[in-house]
Amino acid sequence: EAQVTQNPRYLITVTGKKLTVTCSQNMNHEYMSWYRQDPGLGLRQIYYSMNVEVTDKGDVPEGYKVSRKEKRNFPLILESPSPNQTSLYFCASSLVGLSYEQYFGPGTRLTVT
Amino acid sequence: GENVEQHPSTLSVQEGDSAVIKCTYSDSASNYFPWYKQELGKRPQLIIDIRSNVGEKKDQRIAVTLNKTAKHFSLHITETQPEDSAVYFCAASRRTNAGKSTFGDGTTLTVKP
Numbered sequence: 045e046a047q048v049t050q051n052p053r054y055l056i057t058v059t060g061k062k063l064t065v066t067c068s069q070n071m072n073h074e075y076m077s078w079y080r081q082d083p084g085l086g087l088r089q090i091y092y093s094m095n096v097e098v099t100d101k102g103d104v105p106e107g108y109k110v111s112r113k114e115k116r117n118f119p120l121i122l123e124s125p126s127p128n129q130t131s132l133y134f135c136a137s138s139l140v141g142l143s144y145e146q147y148f149g150p151g152t153r154l155t156v157t
Numbered sequence: 158g159e160n161v162e163q164h165p166s167t168l169s170v171q172e173g174d175s176a177v178i179k180c181t182y183s184d185s186a187s188n189y190f191p192w193y194k195q196e197l198g199k200r201p202q203l204i205i206d207i208r209s210n211v212g213e214k215k216d217q218r219i220a221v222t223l224n225k226t227a228k229h230f231s232l233h234i235t236e237t238q239p240e241d242s243a244v245y246f247c248a249a250s251r252r253t254n255a256g257k258s259t260f261g262d263g264t265t266l267t268v269k270p
Binding site for chain 1: 262
């Protein structure tokens with residue numbers, strides 16, 4: 045089944061404790077992206093990747109890191125999480141050049157206390 | 158950078174009526190305009206999209222129109238049904254050479270039976 049998976053789905057952590065949210069897709073998509081969703085603010089892009097080893101900042105990259113060492117994986121790293129990073133995070137992937145439809149993962153609800 | 162404004166933020170209609178959601182964008186180089194539907198507790202899913210070389214696109218009860226000169230695009234849903242109730246997001250991006258996507262803040266559509 046074609047899908048985007050994220051882990052964990054729910055996470056409660058404390059300020060300053062490094063964490064990684066994994067994202068994986070099995071559709072051979074070149075493009076992957078991370079978004080955060082906050083009430084009333086829609087989906088804001090954190091980072092995106094057009095292909096392996098190619099990443100770029102979205103609109104809200106501060107406090108986040110990403111890497112794209114393999115085509116299927118695009119982990120989101122919070123080196124020192126803070127309470128303002130409490131949010132619902134979505135990973136998405138798509139083809140480049142043929143269809144631009146983004147397929148979203150199920151979301152990761154992160155709470156930083 | 159790109160700025161996308163979406164209106165209204167909430168919309169309530171009677172079943173069978175039409176619903177219209179409007180978005181404006183600022184970057185004249187944007188060339189791809191998708192609409193996503195997000196049901197409560199679920200991930201966003203693409204419902205329709207339009208590219209900058211097309212003025213209108215229809216898919217059954219859903220249509221999108223694009224006015225490049227005025228930099229605005231709209232989602233039209235006819236014969237609304239209770240299952241159309243959801244949050245709808247518009248987005249604008251330059252997908253041919255870059256991967257940055259900017260979303261509107263969302264419209265909560267409620268269809269009353």
